[in-house]
Amino acid sequence: MKITSVECHVLLAPNMSTGSTSSAQDSFILIIHTDEGLSGIGESDVNPWIARACIEAPGTHTMGLGIKETLIGADPLDQDLWQRLYVGTAMNGRRGAVIHALGAVDMALWDIRGQAAGKPIFELLGGAKQEFVVPYASLQPAGNRWEEYRDSLCEWAARAKGLGFKAVKAEITMNGPYAHDGMREPYEHHTRVVEAVRKTLGPDIALMVDVQYMWPDAETALRTVKDWAEFNIFFLETPIWIDRLDEYARLHDEAPMPIAAGEWQATRFEFEDLIVRGKIDVAQPDVGRVGGFGEAKAVCEMAEAKGRIIVPHCWKTGVSVTATAHLAFNAPNCRFIEYLPPELCTETLRRELAIDGFTFKNGRIEPPTKPGLGAELNMQALRAFEVT
Numbered sequence: 001m002k003i004t005s006v007e008c009h010v011l012l013a014p015n016m017s018t019g020s021t022s023s024a025q026d027s028f029i030l031i032i033h034t035d036e037g038l039s040g041i042g043e044s045d046v047n048p049w050i051a052r053a054c055i056e057a058p059g060t061h062t063m064g065l066g067i068k069e070t071l072i073g074a075d076p077l078d079q080d081l082w083q084r085l086y087v088g089t090a091m092n093g094r095r096g097a098v099i100h101a102l103g104a105v106d107m108a109l110w111d112i113r114g115q116a117a118g119k120p121i122f123e124l125l126g127g128a129k130q131e132f133v134v135p136y137a138s139l140q141p142a143g144n145r146w147e148e149y150r151d152s153l154c155e156w157a158a159r160a161k162g163l164g165f166k167a168v169k170a171e172i173t174m175n176g177p178y179a180h181d182g183m184r185e186p187y188e189h190h191t192r193v194v195e196a197v198r199k200t201l202g203p204d205i206a207l208m209v210d211v212q213y214m215w216p217d218a219e220t221a222l223r224t225v226k227d228w229a230e231f232n233i234f235f236l237e238t239p240i241w242i243d244r245l246d247e248y249a250r251l252h253d254e255a256p257m258p259i260a261a262g263e264w265q266a267t268r269f270e271f272e273d274l275i276v277r278g279k280i281d282v283a284q285p286d287v288g289r290v291g292g293f294g295e296a297k298a299v300c301e302m303a304e305a306k307g308r309i310i311v312p313h314c315w316k317t318g319v320s321v322t323a324t325a326h327l328a329f330n331a332p333n334c335r336f337i338e339y340l341p342p343e344l345c346t347e348t349l350r351r352e353l354a355i356d357g358f359t360f361k362n363g364r365i366e367p368p369t370k371p372g373l374g375a376e377l378n379m380q381a382l383r384a385f386e387v388t
């Protein structure tokens, strides 16, 4: 089989705002076509214009090959292809946007491989290591004052509980670089919001808290979170800036809850730094951003060998959500995946671009059954949201 063409699509939600802290307002969709009539789709969570440039830029030397140029004519079933692209783009890539773009390529290649084999991707990755996958609902706060923010989170928490979710993640970011609507609430108000959400949920639902890099250092974070033991937090996500690995290690040692990070990371090597030096408890690879299924699986295996759990990041359309489910079925240490049924999402692209390739029933995700990725792109929506 040979690759005949590679399509890059830059998509934008019509209501997008650069002031909103949500990367689901855009999408980069890549479609690989072959001479045998099979086509694969991939997606990645990175600025779509940048991703398109990473794929389409012509190569200029052996350490800076063009990705599209390398793909055309190659055999999509060749499992060394990712490594050739990684080595061939090293002087421009190794980390960052080129790796995130390669994640979409890898997803599309595995989609083709699954269709060619007549099997869902997780079967090709080594089969199901768990019977079902438990999703957690990301709650979507609204409001500009902390009381409104608290009440909206509690409303969402009650709704998720009603839908049978066994776990939820509350974004409680009313300060710091990614504060909701530029809010500047004291840290003490964050404690009050955590307390209210826990009360709404009751004791039996796992509660994760994402503060989106809010505190400047471990010392400041600890002053607030040292009192959070009573709320039984499943994990605290990205409490401080991601490059401060020694500060992360201190939080692992002194905070009364597990620490999670990894939504931005590219390749297994960045996760090795996070786990070994940063001592994080929960690794959160994003299938597209980390570089695709191969890198994501390597992260899961490394985390397992070091006694860590996986809760992948995914804040994108049904294409990435389905890819995340395939990864999770194959990873025995994957405890939850990020998932909201599209009809509950406020994000236009999540609601309209693709249909998930699995069934969600009784608070559980069932194994995908279709060959390949199994997510279905709505081509009409793709045309409607496409920009140049």
Ligand SMILES: [Mg+2]
Pocket: 210, 212, 237, 238, 263
């Ligand atoms: Mg996050």
